[in-house]
Amino acid sequence: MALVDKVKLPKPLSWLLNFGRARSLWVYQWGLACCAIEMGAAFGSPRYDVMRLGVIPFPASPRQADLVVISGTVTDKMAPVIRRLYEQMPEPKYVISMGSCANCGGPYWDSYSVTKGVDQVIPVDVYVPGCPPRPEALLEGIVLLQERIQREDMQERWRGEPIVVPTSAPSSTRVPAPPGASSTASAVSAGSAQA
Amino acid sequence: MTGALGLAYWAETSIKLGVALIVIPTAALMLGYLFLLKMMAFMQSRLGPQDVGPYGTLQLIADAVKFLQKEDIHPAAADRRVFRAAPVVVLASSFLLFVVLPTGPDAVVENLDTGIFYAMAVSSLSVLGVLMAGWASANKYALLGGLRAAGQLIAYELPLILAVMGVVIQADSLNLQEIVRAQAEGEIFGFGLIGNPFILTQFIGFLIFMISAQAELTQTPFDMPVAETELVGGFHVEYTGFRFLLFFMAEVATAFAFSALATVMFLGGWWIPGFDFDAPVLNVLGPVVMLVKILVVAFIIFWIRFTYPRLREDQLQKFAWKVLIPLSLANIVVTGIFKVVL
Amino acid sequence: MSDLLRSYLTVAIFGAAAVLMAFTMFGVARVLRPQRPTPQKLIAYESGVDPVGSDWTQSQIRYYVFAVLFVLFDVEAVFIFPWATRLEVYALFGLVEMAIFIFILVLGLFYAWRKGVLRWV
């Protein structure tokens, strides 16, 4: 149906479209556990105010959301719900996994009722470490995600593959930040931070 | 008929249409950006959008671009045709409102004789769109939200209409230009320098109008139908992408239009004290004056929205039927008495 | 063509413009957006669980009474509008007429109030 996945778009146009997606991430108001409070702080606290970056925490329904932050423990009982809500979001959609619990079970790695990582249920675009991650850490994850969306290849994305960023170096050969740099995150986000 | 610009009908209409097509989305964007994003942020000691464009001005543009790329979902159980038509109905209702808004002696799309009556009629169309959306989504939250919204819209439509009546009695006309003229040429207690903005004599009417407008726009404290914490957004729960965008745009554009109506009817409209009523220069200055007044009124609407909690459904119905409607009827009678006696 | 018809032609054009605008956006979006429906995606959203019960409901009878009230008062407003523009001409006579009219309708409102149907829910 869509033409975009068949036709190569001119550079400025695809830049604009990527810009729209990257800079208007309506994020779903949905928290799971302790991390949700730090997420709430990132979204709701004037000190962090994620709206500056174009991440707008308005929608309460997945239908209007572009981004979901899985913030907290994913239990086996919750996993199908997460799966469904993720499915109910319209494409293109992005997922940030926030905190150790969502990354791979965290403190409850040996529990009988906790899913060991949300990536067993839905694909994840960015993992934010921490327990809980500071709100700034979530912001860093969001900046990283925005960078990646800005460089995304729409054709690939529309066909359903997760984010493909052609220019970024394979992660295994990543360059550690030079000593003294305050940002030790990946080169991509460091670039954005100085931009 | 040749219009003010002395052009043929078609040329003139095309120009007006063009202007309107630019003005309406711009108005929506401006209100959205200024109040919905920035003003709210400042009231909460935040900054609001800041990174997208200078001071975040491009935020809503980015939103629009994004919404255009979103997948379009019709829930399987939904009634597709009605589902699709609903936002268009709502948008058309708010578009049609703009037809009669005067911004200068000649700067008006069409100066309909039934002016305000027409405005009330088209604004009531949005109820239909809301009910359609709520029903067609095949979703409980949406249906509940749609019904509540419809119930609220009709309840507050009445005081809205009745509050206007006082102005109509004072101005002796339904025509919005005539209403502006009546304010410009009127005088209060012999003091005619600033004319007679009807807010002075119709303060009760103005209050009722503003309260009802707030409710018609489903803004807090009357936003129970779209309450996020209960109904996850009400009738537009299931809407995605640009269809949601249409609802959103219509909402903000209607807010703009209602502020404009309030300005025209109660705040003296585009007229500037000291000018001739028909001075052509007002065609240029008028819109500016209007814009300033509209922004003031819209500011109040959004200010209240960001400050207040919302009323419960039964409370706001009670308020409409037991307070506002009797009050506005009384206002009509009192205004009538003054009109006849004085 | 009379002025009147021209004015309303403009109104029609504006209405059409609104619809057209919606459809243009629809067209643009159609080109740009992906379309990957899955069965899950098309289920009604209900806080993430299976919708329970049927997808429609009935509202209560109260809604209906409010709607009737609204219709009747709306009709009343239709009569008041022209009256209001000509009140100066009708003077006291018109005032009394309308006062009676409004009074009778307010009686209805009062009746409904007393009967306790002005309670939402």
Added chain:
Amino acid sequence: MPQLPGLLKGLGVTARTAMRTLFPKRGIRTLIPAPQQGSVTVQYPHEKEAPPDRARGVIALHEENCTACMLCSRSCPDWCIYIEGHKVKAPPRRAGGAVRSVNVVDRFDIDYALCMYCGICVEVCPFDALFWSPEYEYSEPHIADLLHDRIRLSEWMETVPEFLDYEPGSEQKVRKVPEFGIDDFAPARKLEADGARELASGAGS
């Protein structure tokens, strides 16, 4: 005092906040809007606030001190520290001493995807080899990259702040953070370069 209706008071609160945010300046410059100063927002990617020194952001490893004693790994509630090492002979500490047998860390990984940032490992380490650094910016698109190896962990040493002084009345002693130098964490690598490891493993097989 007559009570203002709550409705108006509320409007006053929001309006006041908005004014304070928009026009924070005093005196003649009151009329210049300066929301960036008036708001409490720290504009994250452009400006960064330093977290408190004790903040538990990431664990840094001072490799020189680590004896691969496994204590941290054992007391970690999440089982997320992976240590491997081998024994080498080291010269005596002072003249006349005997040759010592020391552990060299070959692998020291912390899985930050799993870690619960409790600090138990830092606390139990008897040799002051682990330190908290307040850094937090290490999100990754691939979960495997959240496993920080000993090189990455050693680099975090750079960012470890000094320990804080205490309020009066305390009897705690202020500890010191070891100096971080690029040579300091080298011994393991140097020994590696010397071929000790190859020697040992070659002889074992």
Added chain:
Amino acid sequence: MSPPPTASALREQQAYVAAQAADARVNVELDTGDMTLNIGPQHPATHGTLRIACQLDGEQVISAEPLMGYMHRGYEKLCEVRTYPQCTTLINRIDWLGSFANEVPFILAAEQLMGVEAPPRAQWIRTILFELSRIANVSLFLGDMGVQVGALTPVFFAFRDRERVLNQIEEVTGGRFHPNFDRIGGLKDDIPRGWIAETHAVMAKMRGFCDEMEDLLMGNEIFQTRCRSVGVIPGDVALSYGLSGANLRASGVDWDLRRDANPGLAWDQVDWRVWTHPDGDSFARYWVRLQETREATKIVDQLLDGIPSGPIMAKVPRIIKVPAGEAYVSTENPLGEMGYYVVSKGGLGPFRVKIRTPSFSNISVVPWVMRGTYVPDIITILGSLYFILGDIDR
């Protein structure tokens, strides 16, 4: 200080119930058909993942049954396979808004079994941190309640001012809200230089925040219309459901473990009072919490000025083994009575830990209190009962 609330709640509640019963009768005759509405597990009103299955009759609730477990993480089992220090850090995460307060009763229970007592300095600092986490926790409620009734702004104010408290907590413990700072026999570390003065300043700010909330939200007539006489819980019902904390005190029961069963912290050293409210409705719960936050800032101020000097750690072995025995210690946490029933067999870890969490009991009253209310009231009542998911589901 707000004007004292009037106690007309009971009569109003009766009228309300009667009116609703009349409505219910009409509707039964109408047989408008039941509708089941799910609120949650994903729903903005449920602070996470509680799910409330409501049977509705039109807009009225016939029955509301909380379905939980979407956040059940199995603390009690996990505690059995962890050592005491590992448990301490795990149970931080039960009530994630007031985490330091979670550690305290557990540590106290372990100390009771071991027969050690923390030195006074540690006790004072514990109490300060305890009250700070209460402020951090309840101030979020004060704002969030606004969201539940539809006001956008209060929650931003709450987050804004709460950050200051979190900063203070983090400066001492290193964690914004999972401090893991309490140790059996004392504390992990002492407070850094300059902290006391800063905290005094923050407390003043928090009092300002309380005033702001009072003007912005609690004094607002719309808020009062929404909350008064809504969700009335009489005192005896509250007791029988085991409600605790501000929910209990808002029902007129004068019961506060800090005063009535002080298990060895410094509350008895300072001057403060317990607030109760006779109405038992949503408004009363908000009112009581607002007063308690104020009171907590006063407690902190007093405690800060009187911290005794000395060590922060009692003599305990480096590897902690708790002698066999059983102990139950509960404290007045931000959400209510949180208690740990610790059974030890003398090993490195507890044999069984029963965690009595306040929210679990507090929310168990929901089916009772929701009957006959309106859909929007569900949200108000849930909001005013104030629960934390981790605290319900554990």
Added chain:
Amino acid sequence: MLLNQFLLLGALLFAVGVYGVLARRNGVMVLMSIELMLNAVNLNLVAFGLQHDVVSGQVFALFIIAVAAAEVGVGLAIVLLLYRNRKSIAVDEFDLMKG
């Protein structure tokens, strides 16, 4: 324009309305068909008014709109009442004489 344009349109709508009233089983549908018929009449009234250059046509139309509104209000209430008692709004199932 011809007078008959409008009259014929009115006649057609009226006939359609008649069909609706007779053929539909659903009470609400019947009411809606009646509305249709009333509107057809209204159209004729206004057209005739214009033809004869009197305003009365419009005034009558106005009154008819008012009456129609009242009619719908009561009519729908009756349908609801029937529904309440019979769980159905199929009109041909009701034999009102039998009660």
Added chain:
Amino acid sequence: MADGTGDERPDDQMGDEAREALAAELSELLGDAVVESHVEAGQNLWLRVDIEQWHAATTALRDAGFAYFGFLSAIDWTDAPEGRYEDTEFDAAGAGEDDDASSATAEETVRRGGGETRFQLLAQLHSPARHAAVLIKADVPEADGAPASVPSIIDIFSGADWHEREAHEMFGLVFNGHPNLEHIYLPTEFEGHPLRKDFPLLARAVKPWPGVVDIEEIPPELEAQLEAEVMAEFEASGAGA
């Protein structure tokens, strides 16, 4: 102020004598229902009642002023394979050094209020008026490998509803008279009772413990040679001087 108050009451927390007195009083009140009572100085008061009289005893306590429901739960007294409540092989290695914690593991002290069966029911009730709390326990006998059903007390304390459901889910206890004994936390298809000691935590069994000593020893045949090399280097560097 007429309301919204709570005047400071004297610090009348329960002393040990009062606790003893209360124990005596309650024992008397409950009569032969009480199997045993126990008071721990400065702490808590335990009452062990006969399971048959569980319902009657709770009612009596409620009527005696203990109307504030605390909690209800159970204990499984069997030993679990992976618990840390006793030394495991790993812990033993590190724990040896300063093991001066008193290890009074005599059965009586472990089971305050006693207990002979595998499962024991446990509840706590407050009396706000007396500022006292009591922990009541009852042994749940086993029949055919499953715990016998116990009487439900939700007609006395409405709040016990969820607590009993939880105990049912976690321990498999069956409460007679409970209207809705379903899973409260776990998905309906979940099998087993997690808080029973024999319920295994799979993740712990599957994942290798990273704490096992993973240090490669120097092969003994090379030891002397390496030692000499190191010594030589040490001396060559002049540090030995």
Added chain:
Amino acid sequence: MVAQNIAFGIIAAITVAAALGMVTTRNIVHAALFLVAVLGGLAANYVLLTAEFIATTQVLVYIGAVMVLFLFGIMLTRAPIGRIPQMTGATWPVAALSALALGGITVYALIDRFGTDSLATDNTVFRTADVSDSVFSQYIIPFEAVSVLLLAALIGAVVLARRD
């Protein structure tokens, strides 16, 4: 004139189509929405007939109020999405025949009687004021009667909708 006729043609076509849709659709909400289209078309016809006030009233009262009432009524009597079987009774052929016959006769009569009488729309415009004057002089009694009628309808609706 031509423009008016074209406009009329379009409007009439839409109106008739919508009317037919209304009586044949099997989805009751669709039927209501078709009725909205019919009413909208009629409003446009009123404008063509220079009855501006009636046109606006049509929109305000019919579309904005009566149709809302209908939709409420529909949702009160179960409005499932999708089709309702048996919306049309078994007697529909008879009904169709009668309607056809009626329509045929009327059409014949109209054409016979009025033939090609034309309407002069350019010189007569009834403004709102004219309607008003007429109501408040000539038709004052019906006007007051309307208020009583409305009151009666209101009481009727309240009584019917409420049972006690």
